[in-house]
Amino acid sequence: MANRASETKAATVTADPYPAQTPAQRFVLVLSRVWAWVFLALLIIIFVIAVPISSGGSVNFVTLRNSQNILVAIIPVLLLGLGQTFVIIGAGIDLSVGWVMSFASVLSALAIRAAFNSGVPLFFSAVAGLLAAVAGASIVGLFNGVIIAKLKVPAFIVTLGSSFIVRGIALLMSENTTVIGLPRGIRSYGNDSLMYFIRGEGGGLYFITRPEVSGEMLRRTDGILPYPVLLTAFVVAIAVFVLHKTQFGRHTFAIGGGLEAALRTGIPVPRHIIKLYVLSASTAGIAGFLSTLRFTAGSAVIGDPLLLSSIAAVIIGGVSLFGGAGTVMGTVIGALIIAVLTTGLVMLNVAAFWQFIVVGAVVIIAVLIDQSRDLIVGHYKSEQPP
Amino acid sequence: MTEPILSIRGLTKRFGGLVAVNDVSWDVYPGEVVALLGDNGAGKSTLIKCVSGVHPADEGEIFFEGRPSHFLRPIDARRQGIETIYQDLALANNLDVGANIFLGREMKNSHLGGLVKTLNDARMLEESQSALASLEIHFPSLTQPIESLSGGQRQAVAIARAVYWDAKLMIMDEPTNNLGVPEQKKVLDLIRRLRDQGVPVILITHILPDVFAVSDRLMVMHRGRKVTEKIPSQTSTEELVQYMVGARDDTSVGNVRENSLGPSADPS
Numbered sequence: 001m002a003n004r005a006s007e008t009k010a011a012t013v014t015a016d017p018y019p020a021q022t023p024a025q026r027f028v029l030v031l032s033r034v035w036a037w038v039f040l041a042l043l044i045i046i047f048v049i050a051v052p053i054s055s056g057g058s059v060n061f062v063t064l065r066n067s068q069n070i071l072v073a074i075i076p077v078l079l080l081g082l083g084q085t086f087v088i089i090g091a092g093i094d095l096s097v098g099w100v101m102s103f104a105s106v107l108s109a110l111a112i113r114a115a116f117n118s119g120v121p122l123f124f125s126a127v128a129g130l131l132a133a134v135a136g137a138s139i140v141g142l143f144n145g146v147i148i149a150k151l152k153v154p155a156f157i158v159t160l161g162s163s164f165i166v167r168g169i170a171l172l173m174s175e176n177t178t179v180i181g182l183p184r185g186i187r188s189y190g191n192d193s194l195m196y197f198i199r200g201e202g203g204g205l206y207f208i209t210r211p212e213v214s215g216e217m218l219r220r221t222d223g224i225l226p227y228p229v230l231l232t233a234f235v236v237a238i239a240v241f242v243l244h245k246t247q248f249g250r251h252t253f254a255i256g257g258g259l260e261a262a263l264r265t266g267i268p269v270p271r272h273i274i275k276l277y278v279l280s281a282s283t284a285g286i287a288g289f290l291s292t293l294r295f296t297a298g299s300a301v302i303g304d305p306l307l308l309s310s311i312a313a314v315i316i317g318g319v320s321l322f323g324g325a326g327t328v329m330g331t332v333i334g335a336l337i338i339a340v341l342t343t344g345l346v347m348l349n350v351a352a353f354w355q356f357i358v359v360g361a362v363v364i365i366a367v368l369i370d371q372s373r374d375l376i377v378g379h380y381k382s383e384q385p386p
Numbered sequence: 387m388t389e390p391i392l393s394i395r396g397l398t399k400r401f402g403g404l405v406a407v408n409d410v411s412w413d414v415y416p417g418e419v420v421a422l423l424g425d426n427g428a429g430k431s432t433l434i435k436c437v438s439g440v441h442p443a444d445e446g447e448i449f450f451e452g453r454p455s456h457f458l459r460p461i462d463a464r465r466q467g468i469e470t471i472y473q474d475l476a477l478a479n480n481l482d483v484g485a486n487i488f489l490g491r492e493m494k495n496s497h498l499g500g501l502v503k504t505l506n507d508a509r510m511l512e513e514s515q516s517a518l519a520s521l522e523i524h525f526p527s528l529t530q531p532i533e534s535l536s537g538g539q540r541q542a543v544a545i546a547r548a549v550y551w552d553a554k555l556m557i558m559d560e561p562t563n564n565l566g567v568p569e570q571k572k573v574l575d576l577i578r579r580l581r582d583q584g585v586p587v588i589l590i591t592h593i594l595p596d597v598f599a600v601s602d603r604l605m606v607m608h609r610g611r612k613v614t615e616k617i618p619s620q621t622s623t624e625e626l627v628q629y630m631v632g633a634r635d636d637t638s639v640g641n642v643r644e645n646s647l648g649p650s651a652d653p654s
């Protein structure tokens with residue numbers, strides 16, 4: 001009996017999670033989880049104080065209008081970043097999303113124009129534009145995914161190559177970068193809001209329909225929750241759900257953090273990887289569609305500069321470039337940090353190039369914090385059999 | 387006499403000109419721990435990879451539970467109940483214990499008439515807990531990522547996963563490599579416990595003390611060939627070393643035996 005008990009004790013493998021933690025190590029572990037939120041809060045506090053000072057009290061950072069501007073500003077970066085979040089957690093990379101967004105913008109503009117001109121009602125013309133954008137983008141994603149997953153060509157190469165191809169096609173189809181001649185009503189889909197608030201005399205809160213105001217009163221009118229923001233929020237909610245609550249999300253983490261395990265446990269890895277690139281292209285497609293609505297025109301060059309910002313947002317948000325770690329909300333915070341930074345610096349009349357310098361520094365800091373976390377957890381990894 | 391659960395007949399596996407496994411016949415019976423010994427490159431891993439569906443055999447046959455098995459992929463072997471724990475364990479280090487035990491076979495909740503399915507993490511956690519408890523493994527927390535566990539704990543998770551999914555035969559390739567001495571002992575205890583629960587274990591190792599500690603029977607390979615089968619109590623470290631380095635070879639003196647089981651099968 002005593003023998004049995006001692007045997008039991010010997011086999012009882014007791015866990016010792018992260019032992020030998022010094023206070024400094026614990027600090028880094030906590031910091032790695034919360035720093036992006038803290039940084040965002042600090043940025044806002046700095047701008048809340050600095051913007052009125054630099055403008056002599058005439059401008060405030062936290063205003064209804066400014067908050068809505070920031071929300072609109074993050075849309076493309078965030079949408080590109082959402083798909084990228086899935087791809088990078090799955091240990092891939094999608095460099096094609098910028099040009100896919102442009103391609104989708106052109107496609108949706110052409111579809112909307114064609115549908116409307118052949119008598120389709122405005123709303124359904126817009127729906128046709130969305131479908132064209134997402135379908136066209138998905139084909140590129142499928143192309144990327146199949147070559148990466150089946151032919152085993154590195155994602156970096158495949159998506160770099162396809163981005164050039166898509167760029168060519170987008171420029172070709174748009175016949176010199178811009179597709180115009182869209183129905184005027186499209187503008188309101190891309191710019192109107194769920195609510196309006198008119199400050200001061202004769203003002204109030206209005207729902208759905210944009211109040212007919214002009215002149216001085218127009219300057220006192222602010223939209224609340226523009227439709228593109230609502231659509232983006234919906235996409236974010238779906239992304240959170242899929243990544244963190246479903247088997248699809250779990251398998252994405254498994255493929256990125258334990259490819260061998262994923263393969264041996266029978267997860268259909270190639271098929272899953274293809275889906276990841278289709279998903280990434282789809283969110284880029286939605287971004288292209290929304291930019292077409294916003295500018296009432298398709299643009300073959302709109303997405304290109306956004307690629308690196310979107311990857312920056314993903315990295316700042318804590319997604320590991322090596323795969324296997326990250327959250328959707330992290331990417332949202334990452335995109336918010338970039339938008340708040342950009343908006344705030346503009347309001348401080350800081351020259352535009354400073355934005356790039358600061359964003360670049362933040363990206364590097366983000367990775368450094370991530371790595372110091374890995375160093376602390378790292379000696380467990382090294383204990384793992386090779 | 388009990389039927390072997392695994393029966394290998396004349397198995398040969400070549401890599402180009404190299405004969406990694408050469409005409410090996412071998413049986414494993416229910417309820418035993420058998421050790422598979424051999425020097426580096428003897429062909430141990432290759433032999434069990436043929437059994438677990440990683441490599442197709444070039445010649446020979448494998449019978450599992452009396453039926454000829456033709457596993458094209460590792461997953462086919464796993465579905466039949468052959469669980470292999472490789473040196474790298476095949477755990478996703480970024481996921482927690484529960485997620486790993488259910489990897490690829492996640493439990494889900496259905497919503498909206500099956501339209502939407504969400505992971506049932508609470509249920510998987512519960513099941514993981516009881517799977518680990520059945521092997522008398524106790525972690526304070528199952529929600530920590532595998533990367534924060536020690537080597538022995540990871541080994542325990544891999545074993546618990548195999549047991550939970552109804553392993554009928556457990557193959558372990560050098561499970562105590564890279565482990566500290568106390569952890570090695572715990573893994574050996576787990577192997578005994580598996581046998582006590584009726585799961586036969588093939589233990590690949592070149593650590594001779596482990597062989598004497600846990601195995602009921604052993605087989606030695608040298609340069610792809612089976613050179614002997616022994617009962618641990620009837621051999622010695624010195625003798626096994628001679629077999630492992632090729633200084634002794636039962637097959638070369640004409641006493642190749644199949645179905646050798648028990649003392650009567652021992653030529654010495």
Ligand SMILES: Nc1ncnc2c1ncn2[C@@H]1O[C@H](COP(=O)(O)OP(=O)(O)OP(=O)(O)O)[C@@H](O)[C@H]1O
Pocket residue numbers: 401404406424425426427428429430431432433592
């Ligand atoms: N996939 C492969 N392709 C080519 N040769 C291989 C392959 N796998 C194994 N071999 C060769 O087959 C022989 C047997 O290798 P195997 O891995 O089975 O040995 P082992 O007994 O498991 O050795 P160790 O104790 O080092 O793990 C070796 O010479 C090895 O180089």
Ligand SMILES: [Mg+2]
Pocket residue numbers: 430431432559
């Ligand atoms: Mg081996």
